[in-house]
Amino acid sequence: MSTEPRTAVVNVLVTTQLEIDEPTWCTGHRDDRAQFRTDITHNGPEIAAAVDTRRGPTEFLTAWISQTPYGPNGDPLPVLAIEAGGDTLNLDPDEVRAFTNLVRAHCDVIDQxxxxxxxxxxxxxx
Incomplete structure (x- = not known):
């Protein structure tokens, strides 16, 4: 048995402030705490459609500009985030146009x- 002192390596989450550039359209952050740089997300104002029902207004198809500048996808460009069906879709301009065309067609079916x-x-x- 060795009498030498033993050492171990322990991973520690170090908390420090990081100053980042913020786009002019950013309205703030949903959570001011990020564990990692890749967690930092800029969000613009949310726009939602709302329908008045007997139970009161119901918002749907909420959309906002979003950017994860240090995200793992390697694309620091902003996207349009759209909440639909409980999921958030992050779409580029072409994908947004395809989405809105689909929604318009679906609205025609709903009218029928x-x-x-x-x-x-x-x-x-x-």
Missing amino acids: LAGELERVRESEGR
Whole structure:
């Protein structure tokens, strides 16, 4: 058995402040704490559609400009973040246009369903 002092390497999370450039469109950060530089995200103002229902207004399709300048994807350019179906999509301009075209087409189908709903309700005398 050795009488020499033993050593061990222990990983420690060191907390320090990091000064970063912030784009003019950034409205702040959802969380001012980032464990790693790659966690830093800039967010612009959120824009949401809202529909008034009997239960009150419901927001949907929330969108905002977002940038993760040190992110792991290697693309420091801003994207449009869109919350849809419980997920957040991060889309470039071409993907945004494809998304909005799809939503427009889907809205046309929903309009057609409204007409079908009217016919169903009329046939039931309501």
